Amino acid sequence: MTINNVNEQAVSPWSDPQLAHVSGFRTAEDNLAYEITADEIRGKIPDDLCGIFLRNGPARNELAGKPFGHWFDGDGCVHTFRIENGGVKYRSSFVKTPKYVEETRAQAVKFRSYGHNAPGGFLKNLHMPANAANTSIIHHGGKLLTLFEGGLPWRMDLDTLATLGPETFDGALKKMDTFSAHGKLHPRTGDYFNFGMGMGARPKINLYKISPQGSMVARSALPIDQMAFCHDNAMTENYLVFMVMPVNFTNPLKVLFARDTIDNNMEFQPEHGMKVYVVSLSDFSLVRTLEVDPFMFAHSSNCWEEGDELVIDVVAMSAQDGEIGTRFSRNLFSQPRPATGQLTRFRMNIKTGQINREVLPSGIPSEFPQWDWRLTGSPTRYTYTAGICENETPGFYNAVQRVDCQAGEASVYDCGPGRYTSEPIFVPRNAEAVEGDGYLLFVVYDAGSELSELMILDASNMADEIASVPLRNHVPHGFHCGFTPL
Ligand SMILES: [Fe+2]
Known part of the structure; x- marks a missing residue:
């Protein structure tokens, strides 16, 4: 097997079962569009499944044979699967950001990114990581937005995947604003809430409310104690919840003067404490600040209110989990095992400040929690994740699971040796279906x-393969996905 444009020394997928997944990181083809007909599909697309499955992720992780410094730096490519009338129309396109366009032309790194600096000294690195538009994706208010937490969202055309440019919501977002990869859709109002870490003299989180029509109707700023890494948040019926973990620069000046990379200079600093900010959805006012024992995490699952308590489920990582994930993300072509954690439930009393922490049952180490989005902010029984099971090739996410938080058990679907996956998404069978009655959609890469x-x-049983839709190309291992009904 040959791997295009990848360091040959580092790649020997089938000689080492731990690295069988490596070919899934090779660069994707741009601008593909074709149809997979019903007779090509193994199984049958259910009549009641109709919509577009959306995938985003880094799909070019190297240039001219030289790997980027970190998985976060790969150029984003969107894949859409339009599921309709028993068939699927597939389309792909890189997001044509300045980073993608200029580095494609030069076939060399031109911009500072998270894991590597641009050549040419600190004058060439006086900016945040270049926007790779590679992390997440959402279709809301008639707009398809690719999300990258270090910059503005980039908009694409849902039908053609043409890149339409950065989305500012009619100027409400400014050039230096950031917009996270993990906004939350309020199921009752249809509003979309997002946030971004704010630049300036005092650390803050910028808060945004986007109407169902796609306009920014409110914006505010939440002052916080320390500038820190905050990739995700959570939302109840009435509140946004930000758990700001103490991951920060060890020496900001070295980063400023490009003597170090951003990635290498970031460190978990538990001595700085970890605060939880609870914000009202109605006016973005601060309702309560709590303190929690510091821990690392990237993603939270669902969150809801029970009396004075907020219940929030988080994929918590140990320090070792975090180190494993960081090392993997720096060495995609030679390191096995990405980040995983343990689904953990926090109960936070916003009157007394009391916080209880409980590890939830989990069959396998996992990441990328998902739930039934109709129930965001309401109690949910099931969380779905991508994880790593111990089959013959456990070097990457090779399974999905459903954690039944009520029964205290997990159901694992093993993709099989040499077969890998990324974040799954739950699609209810229909609008009236009870929680858990529906489909789990995810991309599988076969090495x-x-x-x-x-x-x-x-x-509903995490076992029956209802349909498998074969592509004529690979979808590189990615981050987040979405679904929009037709
Ligand atoms: Fe994420």
Whole structure:
């Protein structure tokens, strides 16, 4: 097997089962568009499944044979699977950001990114990591937005995947604003809430409210104690919850003068404490600040209110989990095992400040928690994750699981040796279906064929493969996905 444009020394996928996933990091083809007909599909697309499955992720992780410094630096490529009338129309396109366009032209690194600096000294690195538009994706208010927390969202055309440029919501977002990869859709109002770490003399989190029509109707700033890493938040019926973990620069001047990379200079600093900010959805006012024992995490799952308590589920990482994930993300072509954690439930009393922490049952180490989005902010029983099971090739996410938080058990679907996956998403069978009655959609990459497929699994038993939609290309291992009904 040959791997295009990848350091040959580092790549020997099938000689080392721990590295069988490596070919899934090779660069994607741009601007693909074709149809997979019903007779090509293994199984049958359910009649009641109709919509567009959306995927985003780094799909070019190297240039001219030289790997980027970190997985976060790969150029974003959007893949859409339009599921309709028993068939699927597939389309892909890189997001044509300045980073992608200029570095494609030069076939060399031109911009500072998270894991590497631009050549040319500190004058060439006087900016945040270049926007790779590679992290997440949402279709809201008639706009398809690719999300990258270090910059503005980039908009694409849902039908053609043409890049339409940075989205400012009619100027409400400014050039230096950031917009996270993890906004939350309020199921009752249709509003979309997002946030971004604010630049300036005092650390803050900028808060944004986008109407169902796609306009920014409110914006505010929440002062915080320390500038820190905050990738995700959570939302209840009435509140936003920010758990700001103490991951920060060890020596900001070295980063400023490009004597170090951003990635290498970041460190978990538990001695600085970890605060939880609870913000009212109605006016973005601060309702309560709590303190929690510091821990590392990237993603939270669902969150809801029970009396004075907020219940929030988080994929908590140990220090060792975090180190494993960081090392993996720096060495995609030679390191096994990405970040995983343990689904953990926090109960936070916003009257007394009391916080209880409980590890939830989990069959396998996992990440990328998902739930039934109709119930965001309401109690949920099930969380779905991508994880790593101990089959013959456990070097990357190779399974999905459903954690039944009520029964205290987990159901694992093993993708099989040499077959890998990324974040799954739950799609209810129909608008009236009860929680858990529906489909789990996720992309599977097969290292044997070097091709990908869209898997549709029965979420009610996590075992029945309802349909597998074969692609004629691979979808590189990615981050987040979404679904928009037709
Ligand atoms: Fe994320």
